[in-house]
Each structure stands twice: as C-alpha cells, then as structure tokens.
Amino acid sequence: MADVRDVAKYxxxxxxxxxxxxxxxxKLQKLLYYxxxxYLRETSNPLFNDDLLAWDHGPVNRTIYDEYKRHGYYTIPREPFDDSLLTEKEKEIIKNVWYEYGDLDGKTLEELTHQEDPWLFTKKNQVIEKELIKKFFSEQVEHALVR
Structure with missing residues (x-):
C-alpha cells in the first residue's frame, strides 16, 4: 500500500x-480522492490507508492539506519524485486518473465530487468510508478509466 504523501508527490x-x-x-485533494x-474499484484494496474527510470543498486528506496549505490557491511547484516508491499498478492507476482529470481545475473537480455519493452521504468533517468510495466507483461503469 502506498503512502498518501508519495501518491501526492507523484x-x-x-x-x-x-x-x-x-x-x-x-486539485491535488480531488485527484487523491479519484x-x-x-484503485479500490480495480483492486478491491485502498491505494493509501489515510482517510479522506468530507469537508466543505469536497474530499480532503488532512496530512496532504497540512503539507500543502501554504500554497493557498496557487500552483504547487513541480518536484522530482522517485517513482520506485510506488508499484507499477499504483502508478498505472494514478496516471490514468491524471489523464482523465488532470486538465480540470480544482473548482471543477470540487463540483464533480459534490455530485457524488461518497461526499453527499457523509456528514460534514467526517471520514468518507472506503467501502462507500469502493461501492460508488464500482457502480460507475460510464466513468471507467479506459486509457
């Protein structure tokens, strides 16, 4: 299982x-959610163990929030990453999510997550259960990543 910080850095x-x-x-928070x-859909296992919380602006991982909040609404500078820290399957899913959602801005991704059951059915500031995420993504045939 990947460390959420490594997924973010990738x-x-x-x-x-x-x-x-x-x-x-x-945008980073929403990409982590997707x-x-x-990953849950493809493997039945979580990509990372850390929880996502149902905050006002959509799903948020607290560790990543704390690490990158200093950037505010500005771009996070690109940084090199040792991709040997992730498995081939982890990288494949992350890249597929990037190809599907990487050209969308954070606000658009926020709006998408606000229409999806995991965020809708979780009380504000509570953990979005991984089983709820898995169920939602497993039922979303039309959103299958085919790249």
Whole structure:
C-alpha cells in the first residue's frame, strides 16, 4: 500500500506548472480522492490507508492539506519524485486518473465530487468510508478509466 504523501508527490511530478495541467492544493485533494476510488474499484484494496474527510470543498486528506496549505490557491511547484516508491499498478492507476482529470481545475473537480455519493452521504468533517468510495466507483461503469 502506498503512502498518501508519495501518491501526492507523484501527481505533482506529472504536472506542468504554467498550463491547465498545474496542480493547486484543491486539485491535488480531488485527484487523491479519484485515485483512491479507481484503485479500490480495480483492486478491491485502498491505494493509501489515510482517510479522506468530507469537508466543505469536497474530499480532503488532512496530512496532504497540512503539507500543502501554504500554497493557498496557487500552483504547487513541480518536484522530482522517485517513482520506485510506488508499484507499477499504483502508478498505472494514478496516471490514468491524471489523464482523465488532470486538465480540470480544482473548482471543477470540487463540483464533480459534490455530485457524488461518497461526499453527499457523509456528514460534514467526517471520514468518507472506503467501502462507500469502493461501492460508488464500482457502480460507475460510464466513468471507467479506459486509457
């Protein structure tokens, strides 16, 4: 199982700072949620053990929030990443999520998560249960990552 910090750093390593493929803290949080969902769908296991919380702006991992909040609404600078810290399957799912959602901004991703059951059915500031995420993504045939 991956460390949530490594998953975040891998997403950041895929970003391009001055384009629509830049990553802000808000966007990073939503990408982590989608990566967790698709990984649960594909493997029945979580990508990372850390919880996602149902905050006002959608699913949030507290560890990553604390680490990147200093960037506010601004782009997180790209940083090198040792991708040997992740398995091939982990990298495959993360890349697929990036290809599917990487060109969307954080606000658009927030709006998407606000329409999805895991966030809708979890009380504010509570843990979004991994089983709820898994169930939702497993039922979303039309959102299958096919790349």
């Amino acid at each position: 997403f950041i390593s895929l970003s391009t700072e001055t384009t629509k493929f830049a990553i802000t803290p808000l 990566a967790q969902g698709y």
